[in-house]
Amino acid sequence: MTDRGDHHVDRALLLTFDDRHVREWAAAAPLFTLYDARVTFFVCEPDRLDRDDLRLLRRLADDGHTIGCHGLRHERAPEFIAAHGAGAYLDREVVPAQESLRRLGFPARSFAYPCSARDESTDRLLLALFERLRGGVSADRRADPSLAAELHVPAADIPARRVLLGCSVDSGRGTVAYGDDLTGVETALRRTADDGGVTTLYAHSVADAHEANHVTPARLEKLLALADGMSLPCVGFDELP
Ligand SMILES: [Zn+2]
Structure with missing residues (x-):
């Protein structure tokens, strides 16, 4: 819907995937x-x-x-800092991960909090190293239409909004299914398509079944088709103004 390199993103779905499921992500690339x-x-x-x-x-x-x-080791930021201090958190958990990615040829400009665990002091700390941070809202609210007010960021707020909260669209984990009702997510996407702005979502692996959190390829395609049907582009964090 939008050209790559278009720096005038005024509405978008920010779909994100966490952890280290590279093979499964690559398998979803054609989608x-x-x-x-x-x-x-x-x-x-x-x-x-x-x-x-x-x-x-x-x-x-x-x-x-x-x-x-x-x-680096998927540590929860507030807990790690409470136990070891902010300096140790940066030195042991964040800077080595950022350096490692950079050495591998992936200069990361954004950071997603493991388990969405964050607070204002972790935001201040990490915004010295990253342009944007991703946290999360409670996944058990994703069926709730009022979630849209929390997820949707108006277009005028995008440049200054450096912490974006996402909602899980995972289908399940191991033998546990999380349910199919994504009404809150769909409402947020509709508002974003109509009014502009961004909505952030997150998942983990992409698979029909996985011991870890995963979204099924069918649900992923449904979300992509939904956004496409609304002419809502799906862009990466690095494309945001
Ligand atoms: Zn994670």
């Missing part, structure tokens, strides 16, 4: 291409990416997707 969608992959444990992961992640970046940082 993103089909809908002209760019997304953001927030990678943790970058030092544990193997040669195949790196090749596939490089291809995703070359396709125009954004690669962001998700920590």
Whole structure:
């Protein structure tokens, strides 16, 4: 819907994927291409990416997707800081992850909080290192239409809004299914398409079944088709003004 390199994004779906499911993300790449969608992959444990992961992640970046940082060992920021201090958090968890990604050729300009655990002091700390941060709203509200007010960021607020809260669209984890009602998410997308602005969503792996949190390819396609039907472009974090 929008040209790559269009720096005048005034409305968008920001679809994001967390952790280190590079093979599954790469397998979903044709789906993103089909809908002209760019997304953001927030990678943790970058030092544990193997040669195949790196090749596939490089291809995703070359396709125009954004690669962001998700920590070195997926530590929860407020808890780690309470236990070890802010300096240790940066030195042991954040800077090594950012440096590792940079060395691998993925300079990350954005960071997603593991488990969406954050507060205002972690935001201040991390905004010295990243342009934007992604947190989350409670996933159990995703069926609630009033969620749209929380998820949707008006267009005029985008440049200054450096912390974006997303909602989970995962289908389930292991044998646990999270339910199919995404009314709140769909309402937020409709508002974004109508009024401009952005809505942020997150998932983890992309698979029909996975021990970790995952969105099924069918649900992913449904979301991409929904946004496409509303002429709402799907862009990566690095494309935001
Ligand atoms: Zn995570």
